[in-house]
Amino acid sequence: MIHFIGIKGSGMASLACILKDMGEEVTGSDIEKFIFTETKLKEHQIPFFAFSKENIKDNMTVIIGNSFDDSHEEVQAAKANPTVTTYRYVEYLGKLVDEYHSICVAGTHGKTTTTGMLAHVFEQVQPTGYLIGDGTGYMPKDAKTFILESCEYMRNFLNYHPDYAIILNVELDHVDYYKDMDDYVLAFEQFSQNIKKGLAIFGDEASSRNLKVDVNHMYYGLHEDNDVYAKDVVEDADGVSFTCMVNGEHFHDFKLPFYGVHLLYNALGVISIGVMNGLDGDTLEKGLQSFAGVDRRFIVEEVNDNVYIDDYAHHPTAIKMTIDAAKQKYPDKKIVAIFQPDRYSRIEYFLDDFSDAFKKADAIYLCPFPENAKREEGITVTNESFLAHVKQAKACDMSEDAIRELDAHKPAVYVFMSSKDIYKFKDRLKSFQNV
Template structure:
């Protein structure tokens, strides 16, 4: 019996496939033929995958279906109508798997992936820790005790999980193609909180999280007085950040990290709070934070000759503003070029001015058009990339090709911040090649 993944190159799907492979299960899958960075982990583990074909569905298999797929996919239809096949959607299967471990879910509009990576790095100093990160990476060590899971709120998918612990990083309206309004969005997080079994760690500076109804113990972290865990005496610069970590007005430890940016500071503090609540010593926690290796497509820095190339998954106005600010903190003497490729028409239309305001904090704005397969959600969605260009003075429109990389090269030296949930990282690779040559 094999575990067959429909849409195995999806970020969560690829990570879950790696986890089941680490559990010595037979794993295979299918997806589109186009290269996606998440397939690297599959190749490293020799997990086979092919294009979609109903013949890939075999009697006795357990089929795990990516959340982007329905019965219009030939494999999904074949699996669902085969009585000899057991089917799960991605989040449904994870909900079952989590019950075998001390489970920790990381939720929130921003910072989920980074916080999941940080928590897994820290908890490994205490005990064997499995993790699933939304950058396509998953790992399941032998005799794992903890399981840390990035938990996405899109279409309330995270309600398939009933974790022992949770960190919630923030609440800010997103996925407006699904959620009716902010109240609807907040209600999803309230439902999620209701399913946590032991304790919730929340970002206390958030305007909404402290107002949720908590039936179990919760602790807060943030930069403002009144939180259970507070970062004080913060210094950020080219060499990273440092701060004092206080717990209930007691300074536990001085923290020095090589990363910069307010988002990373918040994620590191939330990780500290969880680990301390789980009984870890401050020195042990800081060591785990310092050993964090980063994750794919989250503020990944490459210094190439006299320029800097930064790749990030940012696809929301707040995340874009944070990334540009972090780049300025790290490289205060360099010009910052912000590059963005939108993913969903509904998201750009709803947050159009927010995207423009965030992008315009850079010295130069470069835009790429929507992916060719992007679809307008309904007839009320009329936005185009030109609408964003009009709001970004002196911005230009480029494509993901070598001709565009040549144009970018004329802007050197600079810090280029490539931001999208789509394939803008391919343009980054092309620019790197042009600069090196």
């Protein structure tokens, strides 16, 4: 039996589903509060319980989530039992990567969506397993390829040694761990040393273009100095179309139902990996066209005259891209941005960037930090100082009065953004407006 400590974590839930698909008996434990990853666990009929040292049984393999140290009661019970084998999440995942033709998706932004895109494309041509950061994990018994989201936090992705990888972008994040941009860049260069066969790198930004890499690699983007690039790009309310060039020659003309330049970049990364693996343009276009998206990444609901968008965006660059995508898809509608921060350190470090990120929204509402948000040492930002710094923003306490204030903007596109459970607030507004 394999037991997960912190099974509702997005990566942990994905891995639990994969192991269940592989025929393992899987259980888990976590807090009792609802988290969206529960849906996937229940679909896989994986039982999970409240934390208790009694969950640890003899002869278990125990996988420990990244957030749990040796002071946790279940971790202590697992390590004290000589019949129990323990792994950290990234250790176990690294072991699994070595068993397949593997492709990692890394970068500051866009990992979850691009992993989903890439997995969907490869499923068109061969049995493919995948681990996506929205809690989705799948591994057919005859899988040949394994595609996984690979996070740079705490240098976790250095546990993986894939055949291929994509580096989507390199923009400083996780400032509670990384000392500075040089340290962040170094982590990606160290990751590149683990790649066995080929690497696709976003080539339009200096931070990723200038990475020191030795493995065979291709650059992709919109500039003509890339190995793979898009030209004659047209973005409209139907999506995006472009001509794709590979090594200076016409490869394929694409028409995709994607909104926002970030999804175009992601698609070019997928195309680059596809080229490295011998996929043709028709196969790539068919796979990309039928990609339906992933949970909590630009999930759109249209009800009457209102639109509700749920997105995981929590970094200023991702927020800007999400708002841009909403404006592309709904050019004639009012954009109301609702954001809940997650880490105090991220908000303080990028305070000016957050102010710029919301500029294209017609109305901005900032929700308070969640009660369990960790205030790192030396960080002074508060709800009030954050609100004061984002011009034209209003406070939103998620109360019934706040719901009524948001309702006054209808008809509108309501863009809810956070790595936290802001989707619950979205559902309350939607229910209020459509009773």
